[in-house]
Amino acid sequence: MYPIVRKEIFSPTVKLFDIKAPLVAAKAQAGQFFILRADEKGERIPLTIADFDREEGTITAIFQEMGAGTKRLGQLEVGDNILDVVGPLGVPSEIERFDGPVAIVGGGVGIAPIYPIARALKAAGNEVFAIIGARNKELLFWEEKMASVSSQLIVCTDDGSYGRKGFVTDALKDVYEANSNLNHVWAIGPMPMMRAITNVTRPWSVKTIVSMNPLMMDGTGMCGACRVQVGNETKFACVDGPEFDGHLVDFDLAMKRLSIYKDEEKRALAALEHQHQGGGCGCH
Amino acid sequence: MSLKQRADRQGMPCQDPRVRRHNFQEVALGYTKEQAMEEAGRCLQCKKPKCREGCPVEVLIPDFIQAVAEGDLAKAAVLLKEKNALPAICGRVCPQESQCEAKCIVGIKSEPVAIGRLERFVADWEMRQGAPCPEQAPRKGKKVAVVGAGPAGLTCAADLAKLGYEVTIFEALHTAGGVLMYGIPEFRLPKDIVEQEIDNLRKLGVEMQFNSVVGKATNVHELLANGYEAVFLGTGAGLPNFMGIPGENLCGVFSANEFLTRTNLMKGYCFPEFQTPVKVGRKVAVLGAGNVAMDAARTALRLGAEEVHIIYRRSEKEMPARAEEIEHAHEEGVQFQLLTSPVEIIGDENGWVKAMKCVRFELGEPDASGRRSPVAIPGSEYIMDIDTVIVSIGTGPNPLATKSVSDLELNRKGNIVADEDGRTSIPGVFAGGDIVTGAATVILAMGAGKKSARAIDEYVMAKAAEKAI
Ligand SMILES: Cc1cc2nc3c(=O)[nH]c(=O)nc-3n(C[C@H](O)[C@H](O)[C@H](O)COP(=O)(O)OP(=O)(O)OC[C@H]3O[C@@H](n4cnc5c(N)ncnc54)[C@H](O)[C@@H]3O)c2cc1C
Ligand SMILES: Cc1cc2nc3c(=O)[nH]c(=O)nc-3n(C[C@H](O)[C@H](O)[C@H](O)COP(=O)(O)OP(=O)(O)OC[C@H]3O[C@@H](n4cnc5c(N)ncnc54)[C@H](O)[C@@H]3O)c2cc1C
Ligand code: SF4
Ligand code: SF4
Ligand code: FES
Numbered sequence: 193m194y195p196i197v198r199k200e201i202f203s204p205t206v207k208l209f210d211i212k213a214p215l216v217a218a219k220a221q222a223g224q225f226f227i228l229r230a231d232e233k234g235e236r237i238p239l240t241i242a243d244f245d246r247e248e249g250t251i252t253a254i255f256q257e258m259g260a261g262t263k264r265l266g267q268l269e270v271g272d273n274i275l276d277v278v279g280p281l282g283v284p285s286e287i288e289r290f291d292g293p294v295a296i297v298g299g300g301v302g303i304a305p306i307y308p309i310a311r312a313l314k315a316a317g318n319e320v321f322a323i324i325g326a327r328n329k330e331l332l333f334w335e336e337k338m339a340s341v342s343s344q345l346i347v348c349t350d351d352g353s354y355g356r357k358g359f360v361t362d363a364l365k366d367v368y369e370a371n372s373n374l375n376h377v378w379a380i381g382p383m384p385m386m387r388a389i390t391n392v393t394r395p396w397s398v399k400t401i402v403s404m405n406p407l408m409m410d411g412t413g414m415c416g417a418c419r420v421q422v423g424n425e426t427k428f429a430c431v432d433g434p435e436f437d438g439h440l441v442d443f444d445l446a447m448k449r450l451s452i453y454k455d456e457e458k459r460a461l462a463a464l465e466h467q468h469q470g471g472g473c474g475c476h
Numbered sequence: 477m478s479l480k481q482r483a484d485r486q487g488m489p490c491q492d493p494r495v496r497r498h499n500f501q502e503v504a505l506g507y508t509k510e511q512a513m514e515e516a517g518r519c520l521q522c523k524k525p526k527c528r529e530g531c532p533v534e535v536l537i538p539d540f541i542q543a544v545a546e547g548d549l550a551k552a553a554v555l556l557k558e559k560n561a562l563p564a565i566c567g568r569v570c571p572q573e574s575q576c577e578a579k580c581i582v583g584i585k586s587e588p589v590a591i592g593r594l595e596r597f598v599a600d601w602e603m604r605q606g607a608p609c610p611e612q613a614p615r616k617g618k619k620v621a622v623v624g625a626g627p628a629g630l631t632c633a634a635d636l637a638k639l640g641y642e643v644t645i646f647e648a649l650h651t652a653g654g655v656l657m658y659g660i661p662e663f664r665l666p667k668d669i670v671e672q673e674i675d676n677l678r679k680l681g682v683e684m685q686f687n688s689v690v691g692k693a694t695n696v697h698e699l700l701a702n703g704y705e706a707v708f709l710g711t712g713a714g715l716p717n718f719m720g721i722p723g724e725n726l727c728g729v730f731s732a733n734e735f736l737t738r739t740n741l742m743k744g745y746c747f748p749e750f751q752t753p754v755k756v757g758r759k760v761a762v763l764g765a766g767n768v769a770m771d772a773a774r775t776a777l778r779l780g781a782e783e784v785h786i787i788y789r790r791s792e793k794e795m796p797a798r799a800e801e802i803e804h805a806h807e808e809g810v811q812f813q814l815l816t817s818p819v820e821i822i823g824d825e826n827g828w829v830k831a832m833k834c835v836r837f838e839l840g841e842p843d844a845s846g847r848r849s850p851v852a853i854p855g856s857e858y859i860m861d862i863d864t865v866i867v868s869i870g871t872g873p874n875p876l877a878t879k880s881v882s883d884l885e886l887n888r889k890g891n892i893v894a895d896e897d898g899r900t901s902i903p904g905v906f907a908g909g910d911i912v913t914g915a916a917t918v919i920l921a922m923g924a925g926k927k928s929a930r931a932i933d934e935y936v937m938a939k940a941a942e943k944a945i
Contacts, residue, residue, distance in 0.1 A: 215688070215693050215694070216693065219692070219693055219694075229650060233743075233749060233750045233751055234751055235742070235751040235752045236742070236752070260748070260751060261751060264751075275650070276650040276686065276687050277687060278648070278650070278687035278688075278689060278693075279689075279692070279693070280692060280693070281689065281692060409734060409737060409738065409742070409752075410648070410649065410737065412648050412689055412714075412874065412876060413714070413715055413874050413875075413876060414714040414715065414716070414733055414737070414874065415716070415731060415733045415734035415737055416716045416718070416730075416731040416733065416734055417730075417731075417734045419725050421725055426718065426724070426725060431876065444827075445725060445827060448727055448826065448827030448828075449725070449727055449827070451727070452727045452728070452755060453753045453755060456747065456748070456753030456755065457753070459747075459748050459753075460747070460748045460751060460753065462748075463748035463749070
């Protein structure tokens with residue numbers, strides 16, 4: 193059992209949990225994720241390790257309520273237990289002292305995964321330009337934390353309700369204009385945003401790392417649900433990734449693959465709404 | 477009695493195919509005591525029982541069958557379990573027709589004694605009685621780590637615990653059983669049987685740490701440094717192969733592992749009460765013809781597919797699945813497209829599978845081994861309309877654990893190199909089951925776990941003796 197020791201509500205659909213999972217916290221590194229299963233009947237849900245405290249033995253997850261699984265998760269409170277937590281999974285981000293500044297871009301809940309990466313990049317001695325963006329002010333979080341691990345932080349909202357009005361891609365273009373020796377870019381967020389960033393950086397030939405979030409199940413390379421097409425190769429995001437060279441990723445395919453269970457997800461949401469009417473499936 | 481006079485083999489009572497293709501309950505219902513005693517009476521009690529040579533763990537076959545014939549089921553259970561720790565499972569899933577029963581002398585003139593069915597009968601009887609806890613040697617105060625809770629790891633852990641070791645199993649998934657839980661479907665191997673076996677392990681004091689991926693959360697070197705005297709690696713062959721043909725990443729193409737795990741381990745057939753969805757279209761193509769393919773095909777039927785096709789490059793004779801599963805699949809309406817192979821999966825504008833291009837084969841001249849290998853017939857390509865493809869063309873070793881052990885000798889395919897008793901290139905590290913042999917069988921994995929337990933005991937005792945000097 194893995195108790196929730198802290199909960200923060202950033203917006204009606206974006207929430208934070210600190211979860212006690214000492215063995216995961218002990219090994220967690222920037223760029224890695226974990227998988228949780230809330231209870232006996234729950235799905236296995238992959239979430240990024242947004243932060244960790246090795247002494248307290250906790251890991252931090254920030255999640256957006258998308259479908260039935262994450263909505264149910266959002267209903268849990270401090271003191272509730274999560275049945276299963278497995279991690280850290282995936283390959284850690286490759287952190288080194290780069291020859292030239294780096295930029296790191298987080299969109300929406302993608303702000304969570306970029307924080308530990310930015311921190312590690314800064315600790316390695318890099319000049320880190322951070323850009324965070326969301327649709328509106330309500331969906332932003334961790335501005336101060338991000339500021340503390342970057343040389344410069346640019347905050348954007350699509351609607352201009354806070355920070356600079358516009359998309360993160362525009363902010364990145366400005367950073368590049370002022371720093372044409374930009375060595376590396378990380379971009380994490382919704383697939384359309386990551387694709388847009390890779391399209392912006394492609395002409396610059398700046399290596400751009402994205403973190404793919406395909407459907408997953410086991411997270412250990414056993415099922416292949418997380419297949420991603422990278423260049424001519426098929427990769428399993430859970431063990432080969434989740435980070436890949438964004439200029440090689442087939443985003444079109446990746447987005448289509450996210451919709452495989454669309455019909456079932458609708459049924460699950462409907463079932464969640466009627467949860468209290470009782471009645472099981474009678475097949476177990 | 478002469479061989480000719482042997483009574484017919486007792487048939488196995490089964491659920492009607494028309495009914496069972498719509499449910500996940502066990503297909504084979506098991507013998508009654510009368511049937512079992514009748515069947516046991518067919519055994520000749522050979523002085524040199526050939527059947528035992530066919531069994532990888534040399535079950536005391538005539539002896540336990542004799543006890544069944546006498547109606548002494550308690551005695552039969554003891555005799556059976558002397559060599560086989562998981563008879564309820566092996567009785568159900570062993571490929572008997574190529575192992576014990578293939579060698580049975582009665583099989584020469586008639587059908588062989590139904591050894592597997594008798595084994596299952598005795599084991600089920602014992603489970604209903606509540607099996608007594610096995611005897612344990614005095615505690616040794618020594619710890620051993622077992623990685624992977626499949627049949628190899630479970631058997632190794634049980635034997636070590638009986639020898640008095642403190643055993644901890646590290647398992648990546650949230651439950652024990654390995655393929656027995658996530659791969660083999662409920663209708664062939666009910667999960668409560670596997671769970672009972674796992675409970676027996678707990679009674680032996682074996683500790684289980686789930687959600688522990690060795691190679692991530694911990695690794696073999698750490699385990700050895702943290703007080704474990706030895707480590708047994710039983711991580712299986714869990715990495716799914718794909719064909720490498722165009723269209724394989726389209727929506728609607730699944731590995732059999734994904735399809736079966738969603739269904740079995742995550743109970744996708746109870747969706748949405750259980751929250752993991754599983755998808756099956758109307759027309760399903762299953763690539764391959766092993767046990768995994770049969771399980772996937774029959775699962776697809778049960779989930780509501782209208783048509784399910786097994787696509788296999790060779791002929792019926794070469795299909796590697798258990799005979800009984802092939803027969804059951806036929807009865808349930810699975811269609812077999814033999815001497816056929818897919819060359820491309822074709823998608824629609826939304827990235828979903830809509831068809832598959834196949835090519836037909838014929839059997840060519842026998843090769844050096846005498847086997848006629850299939851050759852493609854030029855111009856025989858055709859398109860079949862389908863909306864789901866389940867790839868079950870085999871699995872390889874998962875490198876997560878092995879990659880994290882420096883100097884561990886692997887073969888070209890990534891399997892661990894180990895001797896008969898599971899010793900690897902690193903002292904104190906043992907391995908067995910599918911991670912050593914490649915995808916094989918439950919009973920071979922168990923046999924390997926058993927041998928390793930013995931070798932681990934020898935190793936730990938020798939090390940202790942050395943220290944004492
Ligand atoms: C390595 C990894 C790290 C992740 N980290 C985070 C994180 O830190 N915070 C966070 O909020 N989410 C993260 N995700 C995404 C998260 O796992 C999904 O949002 C979640 O599984 C959706 O489950 P659900 O049952 O609520 O929604 P579902 O009912 O399954 O789906 C609802 C909607 O979400 C989409 N969806 C489903 N799965 C995913 C997915 N894996 N990624 C994106 N969209 C999806 C579906 O297409 C659908 O439109 C991560 C995913 C991966 C693979
Ligand atoms: C669908 C299907 C049907 C089959 N049908 C039959 C049949 O009818 N008869 C038969 O005899 N055989 C059958 N087999 C084959 C048989 O199940 C296997 O040969 C057997 O399970 C191998 O046992 P194992 O213990 O070596 O590995 P597995 O059963 O694969 O168990 C390995 C375990 O190790 C865990 N693991 C892997 N990596 C790590 C890690 N890094 N850290 C921690 N844990 C890890 C896995 O999660 C798993 O639980 C079938 C296989 C499949 C897939
Ligand atoms: S363990 Fe398998 S091979 Fe051995 S006797 Fe039993 S069914 Fe036959
Ligand atoms: S070979 Fe057949 S008849 Fe002989 S002992 Fe074995 S099961 Fe009985
Ligand atoms: S999630 Fe199953 S292989 Fe990646």
